[in-house]
Amino acid sequence: MSSPKYATRAEVSPQRVFGFVLKDASKLYVQRFEQKAGELGLTLPQCKALVYLSRSEGISQVELASAAELEPMTLVRILDRMELDGWLERRADPADRRARRLYLKPKSKPLLETIDQISSETRDEAFAGFSRPEAESLLAGLERVRSNFASLLSARQPGAAGAAKPPIRNRAARARVAE
Helix, strand or coil, X not given: CCCCCCCCHHHCCHHHHHHHHHHHHHHHHHHHHHHHHHHCCCCHHHHHHHHHHXXXXXXXXXXXXXXXXXXXXXXXXXXXXXXXXXXXXEEEECCEEEEEEEEECHHHHHHXXXXXXXXXXXXXXXXXXXXXXXXXXXXXXXXHHHHHHHHHHHHCCCCCCCCCCCCCCCHHHHHHHHC
């Protein structure tokens, strides 16, 4: 019995490895950011929460959890710690007495500058060896890929105008639909 033949890198089209390369690059980028932030005692979830909050002060904890892609219970613990450290404050929501609105305190400004610096350094490392036109071309291509997927996903949302129906996976059901 012979062993299976695997394609060499030269034999594989770029489209076949695209997802793997994209995922690996993203993972390594995040790991490098976390490494740099960790040296300063910051975690990625803290950084995400602070950056998103700086862009939308006064949002609720639920809105921040969604924007930062963090589980609400995880975010509550992060916010508790950041409030104790004097980085933010929670205020009652005048429209909903159960909700709390989030606001940054002046003590968070140096942290945001540090996070911005870490982000900038990490981006510079990612684009090392790229010319400016190469980097712009890569980003433009990735923006198009993101746009393609965003439009496909929004078209598949239930209730969306022109939403595509999910494929019928069961052969018997497909046959009934065809009748």
